[in-house]
Amino acid sequence: MSFFELSSPDYETDEELEAHNPIRLSCEYFIPSVQCEICGAWASSDRIRKNFESSVLKTFRGIKFLSLSDWKVASLDWASELGVSTARITPGAELGKPQAELLSVNIDDFLHPMPGQILMTKKVAAVLEEGNASGVELYPLSPVWGKKVKNVDYDPPILWELVVKGVGWRKGVDEKSIEACDLCGRTIFPQAPILIDQDRWDGSDIFNIDKNPNRVFVTDRIAELIESYGFRNYRLRSVG
Numbered sequence: 001m002s003f004f005e006l007s008s009p010d011y012e013t014d015e016e017l018e019a020h021n022p023i024r025l026s027c028e029y030f031i032p033s034v035q036c037e038i039c040g041a042w043a044s045s046d047r048i049r050k051n052f053e054s055s056v057l058k059t060f061r062g063i064k065f066l067s068l069s070d071w072k073v074a075s076l077d078w079a080s081e082l083g084v085s086t087a088r089i090t091p092g093a094e095l096g097k098p099q100a101e102l103l104s105v106n107i108d109d110f111l112h113p114m115p116g117q118i119l120m121t122k123k124v125a126a127v128l129e130e131g132n133a134s135g136v137e138l139y140p141l142s143p144v145w146g147k148k149v150k151n152v153d154y155d156p157p158i159l160w161e162l163v164v165k166g167v168g169w170r171k172g173v174d175e176k177s178i179e180a181c182d183l184c185g186r187t188i189f190p191q192a193p194i195l196i197d198q199d200r201w202d203g204s205d206i207f208n209i210d211k212n213p214n215r216v217f218v219t220d221r222i223a224e225l226i227e228s229y230g231f232r233n234y235r236l237r238s239v240g
Contacts, residue, residue, distance in 0.1 A: 003196050004223040004236040006206075006216045008112035020233045022104035023143065023159075025113045029057045029095040031078060032064040034071045036184035041065050043092020045116070046213055048084060049139040049163045052096050056081055060095055068184050100143035102156050108233035111159065116214025118162040124231055125160040131225045135166025135204020164216055166204025171195040173210050187211060195240035 011017040029052075033043040043063075059081075066074065071091065079086040082095070111119040120128075125138050143156040173192050180188040189212045196217070201207065205222045209215055218226075223236050 001198060002220045003217050003239050004220065005194070005239055006118065006218050006223075006226075007116070007235050007237070008110075009233065009235045019104075019106075020108055021111050021113060022102060022106070023111050023113050023119065024101045024103065024146070025098040025117075026101075027094040027096070027098045028062075029060040030063055031060065031089055031091060031093040031095065032066045032071060032074070034068055034091040034184055035065050036068050036181060036186065038183050039181050039186050042184075042186055044090040045114075046088075046090045046093035047117075047163075048082070048088055048093050048095050049137070049161065050082075050084070050096065052082065057096055063092075097139075097141065100141045100159065101146045102143045103146040103148060105149060105152060107157065109231035110234040112233070114214075116212075116216060118216060118234075119159045120162065122158060122160070123229075124226075127225060127229055128222075131222070133205045133222055133225075135164065135202070136206040137163040137165060139163045162206070162216065164206055164208050164213065166202055166207025168201040168204075168207045168209045168217060169197045170209055171197045178210055189215070193240065 008017075008021070011020065030043075031048075033041060035041050075089045076086060079089050082089075107121065109121050109124050113119065119141070128136070128138065139161040141159045141161055143159060145152055145156055170192050173190060177190055178187045180186045189210060194209070196209065205219045207217055209217060217239065218236070226234070227236065
């Protein structure tokens with residue numbers, strides 16, 4: 001078994017990056033961030049994509065900070081209110097469907113609004129679904145045209161966000177080594193070779209490693225499937 005990291009290409013300029021990823025995402029609702037006595041204020045980059053009722057989300061509007069003690073107490077109630085496990089409640093996590101604004105009519109097969117956040121067109125989503133890719137959910141987004149897009153008489157295309165569920169770890173990395181703070185539990189992505197520990201990989205076709213939502217990995221089967229269609233605007237880098 002071999003593995004590949006799925007990410008954006010290496011763009012030579014900021015202009016090239018923007019031309020290939022003409023999309024702006026914004027989120028209105030967040031789990032409150034935490035104020036740790038050791039780490040200070042911090043937030044994760046987690047995203048909880050679920051179609052929540054608006055009445056549930058209203059208390060999570062905007063960015064807020066709580067003391068660590070208050071955050072720990074409230075997090076149990078948040079998990080219950082949102083109908084998710086307590087493990088998914090992390091400081092600053094985005095909640096629900098983001099608003100998407102397309103800044104151009106020229107859309108590549110893959111889009112990368114932020115590092116590790118991968119969007120795709122209907123064509124790519126269909127290939128993954130037909131290929132029975134495991135470890136992933138495809139979350140639909142309904143973009144609007146940005147103000148600079150003129151004279152367009154058709155609706156923007158539906159895009160699909162890659163929501164990764166699969167789990168893996170690097171060799172030599174474990175729960176203890178990713179913990180940066182004993183008090184608040186803030187985690188880091190420690191420097192280590194990217195060698196996938198197959199004994200602790202859950203077998204998914206698409207997965208994150210070391211609990212980092214911004215590093216997406218795929219099996220050789222999925223890599224070959226993607227490459228066979230000649231899609232645009234992505235990179236597959238072989239890892240151990």
